[in-house]
Amino acid sequence: MATSEDADHQVTVVDFWANGFGMRARIALRELGVAFRYVEEDLRVRERSELVRRMNPVHRSVPILIHGGRPVCGSVNILQYVDEVWGPTLFPRDPLQRAHARFWADFVDQKVFSTQTRFLKSKGDEKEAAKGELLEQLKRLEEVLGDKTFFAGDEFGFLDAVLIPFSSMFHGYEQHGGFDLDVECPSLMSWVRRCKERKSVKGVLPDEDKMYELHKKWYGIE
Amino acid sequence: MATSEDADHQVTVVDFWANGFGMRARIALRELGVAFRYVEEDLRVRERSELVRRMNPVHRSVPILIHGGRPVCGSVNILQYVDEVWGPTLFPRDPLQRAHARFWADFVDQKVFSTQTRFLKSKGDEKEAAKGELLEQLKRLEEVLGDKTFFAGDEFGFLDAVLIPFSSMFHGYEQHGGFDLDVECPSLMSWVRRCKERKSVKGVLPDEDKMYELHKKWYGIE
Numbered sequence: 001m002a003t004s005e006d007a008d009h010q011v012t013v014v015d016f017w018a019n020g021f022g023m024r025a026r027i028a029l030r031e032l033g034v035a036f037r038y039v040e041e042d043l044r045v046r047e048r049s050e051l052v053r054r055m056n057p058v059h060r061s062v063p064i065l066i067h068g069g070r071p072v073c074g075s076v077n078i079l080q081y082v083d084e085v086w087g088p089t090l091f092p093r094d095p096l097q098r099a100h101a102r103f104w105a106d107f108v109d110q111k112v113f114s115t116q117t118r119f120l121k122s123k124g125d126e127k128e129a130a131k132g133e134l135l136e137q138l139k140r141l142e143e144v145l146g147d148k149t150f151f152a153g154d155e156f157g158f159l160d161a162v163l164i165p166f167s168s169m170f171h172g173y174e175q176h177g178g179f180d181l182d183v184e185c186p187s188l189m190s191w192v193r194r195c196k197e198r199k200s201v202k203g204v205l206p207d208e209d210k211m212y213e214l215h216k217k218w219y220g221i222e
Numbered sequence: 223m224a225t226s227e228d229a230d231h232q233v234t235v236v237d238f239w240a241n242g243f244g245m246r247a248r249i250a251l252r253e254l255g256v257a258f259r260y261v262e263e264d265l266r267v268r269e270r271s272e273l274v275r276r277m278n279p280v281h282r283s284v285p286i287l288i289h290g291g292r293p294v295c296g297s298v299n300i301l302q303y304v305d306e307v308w309g310p311t312l313f314p315r316d317p318l319q320r321a322h323a324r325f326w327a328d329f330v331d332q333k334v335f336s337t338q339t340r341f342l343k344s345k346g347d348e349k350e351a352a353k354g355e356l357l358e359q360l361k362r363l364e365e366v367l368g369d370k371t372f373f374a375g376d377e378f379g380f381l382d383a384v385l386i387p388f389s390s391m392f393h394g395y396e397q398h399g400g401f402d403l404d405v406e407c408p409s410l411m412s413w414v415r416r417c418k419e420r421k422s423v424k425g426v427l428p429d430e431d432k433m434y435e436l437h438k439k440w441y442g443i444e
Contacts, residue, residue, distance in 0.1 A: 058329065080320075
């Protein structure tokens with residue numbers, strides 16, 4: 001159903017500036033040179049906008065990609081859609097490598113994200129346990145990266161777009177956990193710096209202090 | 223790393239007979255006419271086999287598809303891989319319809335599965351609440367099906383393969399919840415019967431009583 005808000009803009013992304021899942025979609029669109037309109041959905045407000053309720057009635061979550069009035073929801077789903085419509089650029093051509101990339105994207109979503117949440121909202125022993133797990137997971141991702149420039153090789157791709165938004169919380173991890181990621185995961189941190197040299201990433205990742213401040217409020221971190 | 227167990231069998235599926243996620247992979251391979259060797263991993267035993275620990279060291283879970291000695295893990299990931307290697311057959315051609323199918327597959331995995339678990343393991347008010355949610359979710363899927371033969375139209379495809387294994391617990395749902403799915407979701411139940419007429423599905427779905435018995439033991443249902 002085409003609506004007036006799409007009449008002048010074929011592609012719209014509805015997102016919140018600090019939403020790591022949504023940053024993926026915005027980075028992918030920039031990588032592929034797709035112009036889009038950005039609509040901010042303030043997730044600090046409890047009530048979702050009429051646009052979000054209409055475009056994603058099932059989850060009422062962002063990001064939402066609206067293309068010609070039709071919504072695509074879910075960040076990994078959006079990346080696949082973006083690549084199918086405006087690519088193929090983000091995914092390796094080899095099915096096994098594609099499956100490998102999707103496997104690790106799922107690892108980020110199912111493991112890293114929940115460990116991050118546990119780490120930020122807990123205290124004492126639980127916090128220490130979550131911190132250990134988080135570092136272990138980041139080191140595992142560092143192993144997957146190996147000595148490659150980007151996760152799939154020489155070109156920035158799907159798994160890079162999936163993971164790089166989390167780096168906007170790395171400063172927060174360090175502050176909250178009292179560790180130095182340059183010491184813990186040096187190759188991963190070099191990859192972060194390489195990614196941040198890209199216009200697509202630089203234009204999307206928010207200020208790290210601002211990110212940590214927001215999460216401190218969110219999780220009641222003193 | 224190719225191993226002796228793959229020498230004579232290019233494709234192997236490691237799975238547990240009652241694993242709804244793994245049934246998806248087996249159904250998809252049968253749909254595409256791919257011969258495969260089946261290796262049973264008994265999930266009632268706490269310790270995972272050497273094969274599972276080696277092929278899926280991150281999650282130590284099944285299903286695992288092994289193709290020429292290389293593992294692909296995660297049921298939705300496997301379906302995409304199977305379709306990329308031996309298809310394309312399972313996914314619609316239109317990117318928007320593909321995104322739609324992936325969105326609802328994610329709904330099944332994130333919502334229906336966790337609601338099923340809550341429904342089966344709870345009692346009293348919590349069970350009643352979960353039962354209500356489960357029926358609501360099944361009705362939503364019935365709406366997505368609409369009056370189509372299969373989820374993407376006339377042909378059995380990805381979302382059918384994702385959802386149909388859950389139907390092997392529908393008899394269990396009815397027993398546990400005291401409702402009749404033919405009354406609650408008549409079109410969805412007609413779709414179940416259409417799917418079950420297919421060799422690919424019939425050859426994979428386990429006996430419903432056996433499934434419910436297993437889950438009763440698992441969740442301590444009296």
